[in-house]
Amino acid sequence: MxxxxxxxxxxxxxxxxxxEEEFGRDDAYKILYERxxxxxxQVSRILSDLRKNGYLTRRVSIExxxxxxxKLIRKKEVVSRGNLEAILKxxxxxxxxxxxxxxxxxxxxxxxxxDKWKEECETMINKLVEEGIPExxxxxxxxxxxxxxxxxxxxxxxxxxxxxxxDKLPERLSGAIKKIAELNPELKGIFDTVEFISFxxxxxNLEILHQLVELFSSVDLSEVSSxxxxxxxxxxxxxxxxxxxxxxEVYTPRExxxxxxxxxxxKPGDEVYDPAAGSxxxxxxxxxxxKERYGEDARKLFLYGQERNHVTYGLCKMNLxxxxxxxxxxxxxxxxxxxxxxxxxxxxKFDIVIANPPWNQDGYDEKTLKKGEFWEKRFEFGFPPKQxxxxxxxxxxxxxxxxxxxxxxxxxxGALFRGGREKRIRAKIVEKDWVDTVILLPEKLFYNTGxxxxxxxxxxxxPDGRKGKILFINASQEYEKHPDVRRLNILSExxxxxxxxxxEKFENEEGFCRVVDIEEIRENDYNLNVTLYVYPEVEYxxxxxxxxxxxxxxxxxxxxxxxxxxxxxxxxIG
Numbered sequence: 001m002x003x004x005x006x007x008x009x010x011x012x013x014x015x016x017x018x019x020e021e022e023f024g025r026d027d028a029y030k031i032l033y034e035r036x037x038x039x040x041x042q043v044s045r046i047l048s049d050l051r052k053n054g055y056l057t058r059r060v061s062i063e064x065x066x067x068x069x070x071k072l073i074r075k076k077e078v079v080s081r082g083n084l085e086a087i088l089k090x091x092x093x094x095x096x097x098x099x100x101x102x103x104x105x106x107x108x109x110x111x112x113x114x115d116k117w118k119e120e121c122e123t124m125i126n127k128l129v130e131e132g133i134p135e136x137x138x139x140x141x142x143x144x145x146x147x148x149x150x151x152x153x154x155x156x157x158x159x160x161x162x163x164x165x166x167d168k169l170p171e172r173l174s175g176a177i178k179k180i181a182e183l184n185p186e187l188k189g190i191f192d193t194v195e196f197i198s199f200x201x202x203x204x205n206l207e208i209l210h211q212l213v214e215l216f217s218s219v220d221l222s223e224v225s226s227x228x229x230x231x232x233x234x235x236x237x238x239x240x241x242x243x244x245x246x247x248x249e250v251y252t253p254r255e256x257x258x259x260x261x262x263x264x265x266x267k268p269g270d271e272v273y274d275p276a277a278g279s280x281x282x283x284x285x286x287x288x289x290x291k292e293r294y295g296e297d298a299r300k301l302f303l304y305g306q307e308r309n310h311v312t313y314g315l316c317k318m319n320l321x322x323x324x325x326x327x328x329x330x331x332x333x334x335x336x337x338x339x340x341x342x343x344x345x346x347x348x349k350f351d352i353v354i355a356n357p358p359w360n361q362d363g364y365d366e367k368t369l370k371k372g373e374f375w376e377k378r379f380e381f382g383f384p385p386k387q388x389x390x391x392x393x394x395x396x397x398x399x400x401x402x403x404x405x406x407x408x409x410x411x412x413x414g415a416l417f418r419g420g421r422e423k424r425i426r427a428k429i430v431e432k433d434w435v436d437t438v439i440l441l442p443e444k445l446f447y448n449t450g451x452x453x454x455x456x457x458x459x460x461x462x463p464d465g466r467k468g469k470i471l472f473i474n475a476s477q478e479y480e481k482h483p484d485v486r487r488l489n490i491l492s493e494x495x496x497x498x499x500x501x502x503x504e505k506f507e508n509e510e511g512f513c514r515v516v517d518i519e520e521i522r523e524n525d526y527n528l529n530v531t532l533y534v535y536p537e538v539e540y541x542x543x544x545x546x547x548x549x550x551x552x553x554x555x556x557x558x559x560x561x562x563x564x565x566x567x568x569x570x571x572x573i574g
Contacts, residue, residue: 007049007050008217010032010036010038011050011055011072013031013035013036014031014032014072015072017031018072019072020072020073020074022070022071023070023071024061024070025040025043025044025068025070028043028046032046047070050072055072056071058070059071079219079221079223079224080228081228083219084219084224084228084232087216087218088108088232088235088236090215091216092104092239092240094212094215098208099208100194101237101239101240102315103199104212105236106177106190106193106318107216108216108236109321110159110177111159111216111219111221112222113153113180114158114159114160115222116150116151117149117153117158118222119222120148120149121142121143121148121149124138124148125139146183151180152180152183153176153183154179157172157176157179159216162176169200169209169210169213170196170197170199170200170206170209171196171197173196177191177196186317187317189310189314189317189332190314190317190318191314192314193310193315226322226323226324227323230319230323233322234254234281237251237279237315238251241447242447250356250448251278251279251447252282253445253446253490253491254285255491255492256356256410256441256445256446256491257282258285258491258496259496259499259500260282260455261282261285262289263408263457263499263500264286264352265289266286266289266290266301266352267290267293267294268294269302270301270302270351270352271302271304271348271352272304272350272353272354273341273348273352273354274304274305274353274354274355275335275339275397276335276355276357276393277305277306277307277312277316277330279316279319280305280315280316280319280320280328280330282305282354282356283304283305283320283325284320286303286352287301287303287325299326299327303328304328304330304341304350305328306330306331306332307330308332308334310332313330313332317330334372336369336392336396337371338372338373339373339378339396339400347374347378348400349400350401351402351404351405352401352405352406353397353400353401353405353406354409355393355397355408355409355410356409356410357389357390357409359412360387360388360389360414361390362387362389363389369392378396378399379392379396380399381428381429382424385420385421385422388412388415388422390412390422391415391421393409393411394425394429394458395429397409397458398434398458398460403460404460404461405461406436406457406458406459406460407457408455408456408458409455409458410441410455411453411454411456412451412453412454413440413451413452413454415456416454416456416528417527417528417532423526426526426528429458430526430528431518433467433518434458434459435456435457435458435528436458436459436466436470436471437455437456437503438471438473438528438530439455439457439473439475439499439530440454440472440473440474440475440531441453441475441476442475442476442478442479442491443489444487444489445488445491447485447488450487457503466506468518469515469516469517470515470516470518470521470528471502471506471514471515472516472530472534474511474530474531474534474536475495475512478498478499479492479495480492480495511535514533514534520533
């Protein structure tokens with residue numbers, strides 16, 4: 001059972017003074033009265049609650065059996081996935097739709113790094129004491145040196161110190177995020193997305209902030225695994241996705257990302273790039289995939305991304321840190337015009353390039369793209385129409401892949417068959433024999449559109465058995481109903497496994513997948529619409545005509561008998 005936030009504050013304050021030394025009720029009262037103004041009755045309740053919840057032991061004094069002697073127990077509550085999700089649901093209820101969900105994420109992040117800072121302190125202090133250094137000297141050394149901490153935080157800006165003065169909470173939070181960002185350059189961009197002082201000029205928002213801070217204060221996040229905490233972060237993004245979709249924000253369902261990553265099969269040593277990084281889902285799922293299969297060798301996976309929206313850029317960096325992923329290179333900027341990740345002065349090449357860029361993005365015609373950098377090499381197959389940048393994204397991603405690299409993109413289904421400029425680009429890429437697989441996804445997977453969407457897999461160096469051919473997978477029937485959102489569908493693990501299995505086998509399966517020679521693609525004028533090559537089998541129910549006709553005649557005779565009886569009853573009452 002979690003302690004009430006106000007009791008937890010007293011518990012932590014008593015720990016600072018007594019540690020694990022014994023003390024009496026009067027000793028506790030003196031300290032808590034001076035610090036919080038607590039009465040003797042309140043102190044009795046505090047000690048009682050601490051004892052009931054396993055934070056305190058009690059024994060009777062040998063000298064005076066009327067006196068109780070107490071001893072605190074250093075204890076951290078185990079925060080499970082369910083506990084954390086329940087807290088986030090409460091946070092979502094608190095802000096409803098009136099406040100940006102980023103405030104939940106920033107506070108979750110601040111609480112995590114603050115709790116980790118304290119845990120690092122205790123670990124290093126104990127280590128130094130074991131090495132023979134006096135505890136007071138070790139404590140002073142660890143608290144005042146950045147080298148013992150993954151993220152540098154001035155002690156005055158630790159979570160519990162920030163929340164001490166309720167009236168100055170917005171100013172303390174603003175000061176904390178500013179100072180922490182100054183001390184940790186890798187956090188640049190994370191805190192630029194919120195402003196606590198202007199946010200709380202509204203009294204209602206001030207109360208919301210107080211409630212959120214107290215809510216997160218009820219848990220210790222120091223020992224929560226990065227997987228659990230990362231899932232919590234993703235839960236917030238997913239929970240608010242329907243609302244944000246109405247405002248134009250794109251959220252890629254995680255099962256779609258899992259499908260793409262399982263097809264791409266990243267491994268240790270690979271360099272993975274997402275030029276439309278969003279909140280980092282593609283990169284994080286790539287890391288998870290490698291970690292599940294190769295353990296700690298996942299640290300040898302190199303992740304890169306670029307995002308043009310500064311708010312989403314901050315969310316991406318924070319998401320990676322929450323997932324305990326170090327060393328990812330994330331840049332802020334427009335990938336189509338100014339690719340920022342470079343090597344020897346030119347855009348870097350990668351083993352795997354994956355993305356779900358904005359579909360049918362407007363405003364990237366020839367005139368605009370020629371204002372960007374390295375356009376001659378990146379858009380060698382031509383320029384897309386002004387109303388859709390789909391094939392600009394594809395060309396940028398193909399250019400960004402190494403000579404033996406692979407590309408996976410989630411794209412609007414219309415990109416597969418639209419004519420004009422897009423068809424001319426599509427034809428040239430098909431003739432390069434880089435298109436490996438085209439997958440038609442089920443409809444209603446995405447929060448911002450009911451359109452089905454597609455995945456295109458490109459391979460710049462196909463194995464011999466796949467050369468000159470393209471695999472088409474019609475996965476339009478591979479879905480289940482969304483458990484929470486009635487109008488949506490999802491890809492289950494079984495659905496994902498079926499699609500990945502078809503991709504790897506590269507064989508024909510009636511109504512589901514088909515290997516097509518490029519010659520047939522030419523004959524169809526480079527149309528890559530999946531339903532042109534694979535159409536799901538329609539199951540027809542076999543009907544026994546004679547049996548059904550006999551049944552109809554029987555029902556007809558029964559109806560005649562009913563009519564006869566009704567007429568008879570009417571005559572009787574007439």
